Amino acid sequence: MPKTTRAALAASTLLLAGCFSPSSDLPKGELAYRTMPAASDKIGAQEYRIGVLDTLSIRVFQESELTFDELSVNSAGTINFPFIGEMTAIGKTPIELSREIEAGLGSRYIRDPQVVVGVVSSAAQRVTVDGEVEQPGVYEIAGTSSLLESVARARGITSVGVDDEVIIFRMINGERHGAIFDLKAIREGRADDPEVLGGDRIVVGYSALRGTWQSFLRAAPLFNAFTRF
CATH class of the missing domain: 3.10.560.10 (Outer membrane lipoprotein wza domain like)
Structure with missing residues (x-):
């Protein structure tokens, strides 16, 4: 052949x-x-939703002790915030989390709080x-x-x-x-x-x-x- x-x-x-x-x-x-x-x-x-291990910035207007440049979401998807305690962050938009923090602070501690949540870095x-x-x-x-x-x-x-x-x-x-x-x-x-x-x-x-x-x-x-x- x-x-x-x-x-x-x-x-x-x-x-x-x-x-x-x-x-x-x-x-x-x-x-x-x-x-x-x-x-x-x-x-x-699509609106960004917070995930585990994300790093957030949380600013409360005129409340320096409640303002954080970096606050990490733990592996369970929660954060610990002063006066409020453990809060679920995973699955929420930054605006939704801002409103929940405002509600938690405003109910007992601060009159008409203004909170802004941002995402510094995203693991998700x-x-x-x-x-x-x-x-x-x-x-x-x-x-x-x-x-x-x-x-x-x-x-x-x-x-x-x-x-x-x-x-x-x-x-x-x-x-x-x-x-x-x-x-x-x-x-x-x-x-x-x-x-x-x-x-x-x-x-x-x-x-x-x-x-x-x-x-x-x-x-x-x-x-x-x-x-x-």
């Missing part, structure tokens, strides 16, 4: 063995955007980008991001990554959900860029087809050395 024919047969075998099988149990297309909509489909940006505003990207890792975002931006933070997809089936995992109402997005279509402007929130995990899959083909190409010089007549 000629050397070129043997090489072609070997390549065909490798490609057939390495076909990529997409995740069929996760929503894609319109169904994916119903689960995780694009920013343009939403009415304004991080996105994990995993799989076939150049630099997998955990990346901080300011408020919200998008799928395209998040993958760019990880220096893009590798040569064996699947750019038309990128998965976003998210906790929604205590349950883990996943949806598949076509990053190639997003880049080309044929699909919306879904919003990415703190706590999301992005996974770029491995294309066995591309990986096997690249392995074959790398092995080709060695393969030729053993097939010479």
